Amino acid sequence: MKKKVTKYLAFALCCLMLFPFFAACNGKGNITYAGRALEAGVVGVEYWADVATAEGTDQLVRYALAEESNLPDGVKLSSAGEISGVPGEKGAFEFTVVAKAENADPCEAEFTLVIGDGTLIYEGDSLRAAVDRVSALTVATAKNAGGDIAYVKKSGDLPAGLTLGRDGKITGTPTELGEKTTFTVTASSKDCASADAEFTLEVVEPWLELKKATLPNGRKEEPYAVEIPAPKGTEGDEDVIVTYTLKEGSELPKGLTLESDGLLWGEPEDVDSKQFVVEVTAPGYKSDEAAFKLTIRGKRPPLSNIANPAITYAPKPLKEAFVGEFYSVSDAVTGATSSNLAIIRYAVDQGSALPAGFQLLPTGMLRSSGRVTAEAFSAAATPFRVVASAEGCDPKTAEFSIKVNPLKLIYSAKDLPDGMVGKPYADENGDPVTVAHATAPKGATPVITYTSSDMPPGLVLNPDGTVTGVPTKSLKNPIITVTAHAEGYSSVDAEMYIEKIHDAFKVVTDGIFEAELIDLTGKEGGGYSGAAQEEKMVQKDDRFFAVPRPAGAASGGYYVSYLFTEIFVEFKILSSEAVSGVTLSIRMASDIGDVTFTPAELAFSLNGGAPFPYGEMKVPSGVGDAKGAFTEFTVTTALSLVKGENVVRVEIKENTLLQGNRGGGPELDYIKLSGASLAGTELSWQPCSYNLNGF
Numbered sequence: 001m002k003k004k005v006t007k008y009l010a011f012a013l014c015c016l017m018l019f020p021f022f023a024a025c026n027g028k029g030n031i032t033y034a035g036r037a038l039e040a041g042v043v044g045v046e047y048w049a050d051v052a053t054a055e056g057t058d059q060l061v062r063y064a065l066a067e068e069s070n071l072p073d074g075v076k077l078s079s080a081g082e083i084s085g086v087p088g089e090k091g092a093f094e095f096t097v098v099a100k101a102e103n104a105d106p107c108e109a110e111f112t113l114v115i116g117d118g119t120l121i122y123e124g125d126s127l128r129a130a131v132d133r134v135s136a137l138t139v140a141t142a143k144n145a146g147g148d149i150a151y152v153k154k155s156g157d158l159p160a161g162l163t164l165g166r167d168g169k170i171t172g173t174p175t176e177l178g179e180k181t182t183f184t185v186t187a188s189s190k191d192c193a194s195a196d197a198e199f200t201l202e203v204v205e206p207w208l209e210l211k212k213a214t215l216p217n218g219r220k221e222e223p224y225a226v227e228i229p230a231p232k233g234t235e236g237d238e239d240v241i242v243t244y245t246l247k248e249g250s251e252l253p254k255g256l257t258l259e260s261d262g263l264l265w266g267e268p269e270d271v272d273s274k275q276f277v278v279e280v281t282a283p284g285y286k287s288d289e290a291a292f293k294l295t296i297r298g299k300r301p302p303l304s305n306i307a308n309p310a311i312t313y314a315p316k317p318l319k320e321a322f323v324g325e326f327y328s329v330s331d332a333v334t335g336a337t338s339s340n341l342a343i344i345r346y347a348v349d350q351g352s353a354l355p356a357g358f359q360l361l362p363t364g365m366l367r368s369s370g371r372v373t374a375e376a377f378s379a380a381a382t383p384f385r386v387v388a389s390a391e392g393c394d395p396k397t398a399e400f401s402i403k404v405n406p407l408k409l410i411y412s413a414k415d416l417p418d419g420m421v422g423k424p425y426a427d428e429n430g431d432p433v434t435v436a437h438a439t440a441p442k443g444a445t446p447v448i449t450y451t452s453s454d455m456p457p458g459l460v461l462n463p464d465g466t467v468t469g470v471p472t473k474s475l476k477n478p479i480i481t482v483t484a485h486a487e488g489y490s491s492v493d494a495e496m497y498i499e500k501i502h503d504a505f506k507v508v509t510d511g512i513f514e515a516e517l518i519d520l521t522g523k524e525g526g527g528y529s530g531a532a533q534e535e536k537m538v539q540k541d542d543r544f545f546a547v548p549r550p551a552g553a554a555s556g557g558y559y560v561s562y563l564f565t566e567i568f569v570e571f572k573i574l575s576s577e578a579v580s581g582v583t584l585s586i587r588m589a590s591d592i593g594d595v596t597f598t599p600a601e602l603a604f605s606l607n608g609g610a611p612f613p614y615g616e617m618k619v620p621s622g623v624g625d626a627k628g629a630f631t632e633f634t635v636t637t638a639l640s641l642v643k644g645e646n647v648v649r650v651e652i653k654e655n656t657l658l659q660g661n662r663g664g665g666p667e668l669d670y671i672k673l674s675g676a677s678l679a680g681t682e683l684s685w686q687p688c689s690y691n692l693n694g695f
Contacts, residue, residue, distance in 0.1 A: 032056045033099045035109035041072075043087050043118030043191040044144040051111060052081025054099035064653060066096035066108060067599060068610055072115050074146060076566075087115045088146035090191040098600065115191075120144055122187045122195035129162065129170075130206040130233075131177040139199055140168025142187035149189045154196060156183030159203045174203040207286035208233045208242070210278065215292055218268050220299040222343050223362035224256060225265040227328060231280045231288060238324065238441055241370070242282045247289060250276035253296045261370060265361055268296040302342035302391050309340035311396040313388045320403045322490055323372050324441055327358070332366035333400055336388035349385035349397055355404050360386065366402070376404045409448065411438040411484045411494040419471045419501045425459055435496055436465025438484035446486040454481055456501055475501040476535065476690040500690070505574070507684045513571050515668035516558035517687035523569065525562025532562035535691040539667070552629020555587065558692060559630070560668045568651035571671055575641040576682040582639040584612070584648065587632040587669040590621040595666070602666065603651040604635045611651075612636040619666065630669045639673070641681075 033054040041047035054061045063081040071077060073088035077097065093113045100106045122142040129135050142149050151168040158164060159179045162172040168185075180202040188194040208231040218224040234240045244262040252258060255269040258278065273295045281287040302309075313336035321327040336344045345362040348354060355376035357368050368376070381401040389395045416433055419425045427433050438448050450465040458472035461482065480496040516538045525532035537560050543550050544557035560569065584604065596618045603611040614635055621628040648671060673683060 031107040033107040033109040043146040059101040069095035118192035120195040122197040124197040137170040145189035210290040212290040225363040228262040247277035306340040313396040315398040328367040334364035338390040342390035352385040405490040474690040515560040526564035580640040581677040
C-alpha cells in the first residue's frame with residue numbers, strides 16, 4: 001500500500017507535543033477583524049498585500065475567502081492572510097475574508113481591491129537571419145502581461161520568405177542575401193495597454209559562433225590533448241568543414257600545437273599561463289573568433305623509492321563509431337597505472353593499426369581526423385594493441401577493438417495523436433498515423449522499414465511506418481521506441497510519444513462515478529515532493545479485496561487521497577437531457593482523525609456556479625492505524641443538469657483537521673447522482689482507467 005505509516009505517527013506526535021499548550025489556552029476568545037481598501041495593483045505586475053490583521057486571540061488565525069467571494073485572476077489568498085500573485089484582469093473587486101481560530105467564533109471583514117490596466121514593456125532589437133536557412137527567431141519579448149500576449153506586425157515588411165506568427169515567432173527561410181528591413185510589431189494582452197517595438201532584420205550569410213572558454217589545465221612535460229569546442233551555426237550541414245587557426249599575435253604555451261581541425265595537443269615544456277585567440281572559418285560562413293585561457297602547472301615527478309615499479313593495464317570496451325560522424329573519446333584507452341606514479345603515455349603497438357583516418361594520442365584520446373570515412377568501415381570490429389609506457393617501468397600492452405558502423409539513418413522523436421479504446425487509431429482527419437519520417441544522409445533514398453517491440457496493446461506498426469489497429473487498453477504517456485532500418489545503413493531508434501489512449505465513453509446506470517477514474521492531469525496532492533502527483537494520488541483499499549468484504553471499503557477498491565487544502569477535482573458527466581431535482585451524494589473517509597466539513601471547508605459546485613449549501617458532514621476516522629469507513633453524504637437534492645456536459649467540482653479548503661499543517665484530508669470514493677427525475681435520462685462519462693495501471 002502506498003500510504004506512509006509515518007504520516008500517522010507524525011500526526012500523533014504533534015498532538016502529544018501540543019496537548020499542554022491546548023490545555024493552557026482553552027478559554028474562548030472573541031476575534032475582532034476590520035476590512036479596508038487595499039493598495040491598488042495593475043495587470044501583469046506582481047501584487048502583494050497583508051490581510052492578517054485579526055485580533056483578540058493568541059491562537060493561530062487562519063484566513064479564507066468567504067463563499068461567493070473572488071479575487072482577480074492570478075491572485076490568491078493564503079491561509080496566513082497574504083494576498084499575492086500577478087493579476088490577469090482589471091476591475092474593482094469586493095470580497096469577504098473569514099478569520100478562524102481554535103476556541104473562537106469566526107469573524108468576517110470586507111475588503112476592496114482595484115486592479116488597473118497594465119502596461120506592456122516592449123523593446124525592439126536588431127536581428128539577423130541566415131540566408132537559405134530555416135529561421136528560428138522571435139520577437140516575443142514583451143513583459144508585464146497578465147495573460148497571453150499576441151504579436152501583430154503593425155508596419156513595415158519582413159525579408160522575403162519570412163512570416164511573423166501571433167506567438168511572436170518568425171518562421172520560414174529567407175532567400176535574398178543582403179536584404180535588410182525594418183518593421184514595427186504591436187504586442188497586446190488582455191487588460192493591458194498595447195506596446196509597439198521596432199525591429200530590424202538583416203539576411204546575412206550563415207555565420208559561425210565560437211564561445212570563449214577556459215580549457216582544462218595541463219602539466220609540464222605531460223601529454224596534453226583537448227579539442228576546441230565546435231562553433232554553433234553549422235547544425236544540419238553535413239558537408240561543412242570548419243578550420244581552426246591561431247590568430248596572429250596569439251601564443252600557445254611552448255610545446256603545444258593547434259591543428260586545423262581544432263585539436264590542441266603536445267607536451268608543455270614550461271610552467272605557463274596563456275590567453276590566446278582562435279579563429280574559425282568555413283566556406284560559405286562568416287568567420288568568428290574567441291579567446292581561450294590555458295594554465296600549465298608544474299611537473300609531477302615519479303616516486304623514487306619504489307622497488308621494481310610496474311604498470312597495470314587492462315582493456316575496456318570502446319564506443320562504436322559511425323561513418324559520417326566525428327569520433328572523439330578523450331579517455332578511450334586510458335586506465336593504465338604505474339606503481340611509482342610516473343606519467344603514462346599511450347601509443348599504438350608496432351604491427352597494429354587503427355581504422356583509416358583514426359589517431360591515438362599519447363593522452364589516450366582516440367579520435368577521427370574529421371568525419372569518419374567509408375574507408376574505416378568494417379563488417380567486424382577492428383582489433384588493435386596499445387602500449388602503455390612510463391618512466392622506470394617496463395611497457396605494458398592491452399588489446400582493444402573498435403566497431404565502425406555504416407552511415408546512420410536520420411530519425412527523430414515525434415508526438416503522435418491520442419487514441420481511444422475500441423476505436424480505430426487515426427489522426428484528426430481520419431488518415432493513418434505514420435512514423436515514416438526517417439531519411440538517409442546526403443539525399444540518398446534507400447528503402448526504409450520500421451519495427452517496434454513495445455506497441456500499445458491493439459496497435460500494430462507496419463513495415464512502411466504506418467500505425468494501425470484498435471487500442472484495447474487505456475494508457476497515459478506511452479512511449480514507443482521505433483527502429484528505422486535500411487540496407488547499407490546503421491539502424492537508428494527514435495521515441496514516439498502518445499499523450500493518452502483514452503477510455504471509450506461509458507454509460508453509467510447506477511449513477512456512481514468513481515473518484516479514482518477522474519482526470520487528475522496537473523493535480524498534485526500533499527506529501528513528499530512528487531510522491532502525490534496525478535495518478536499517484538490514487539490509493540488501493542485492501543479491504544475491498546478481503547473475504548468477506550467489510551461494508552466500509554471503497555466501492556471499486558480504489559480511492560483518491562492526498563486531497564489537502566487548496567485543491568479541487570472535477571467529475572465530467574454527460575447527460576442526455578436537461579434534468580432538475582437530482583440528488584448529489586459523495587462517499588468519503590477520513591485520512592487522519594475525525595473531521596467535520598462545512599461548505600466553507602469542502603465545497604461542491606456545478607458548471608462553475610455557486611457552491612451548494614449543506615449542513616455538516618462528520619467523517620469519522622478509524623481506530624489506531626485502521627482507515628475509517630467510507631461513508632456516503634448527501635450534498636443537495638436540487639441539482640439541475642444541463643443537456644450535454646456537466647462538471648461537478650469538489651474543492652477542498654482549509655478545515656479543522658488540516659489547520660494548515662497539511663497532515664491529512666478527505667479521501668474520495670465516488671460521487672453519485674440519483675433521484676426519480678433521472679428516469680429515462682442517460683448518464684455517461686469518459687473514465688480514466690489508466691490511473692489504475694500502476695497497481
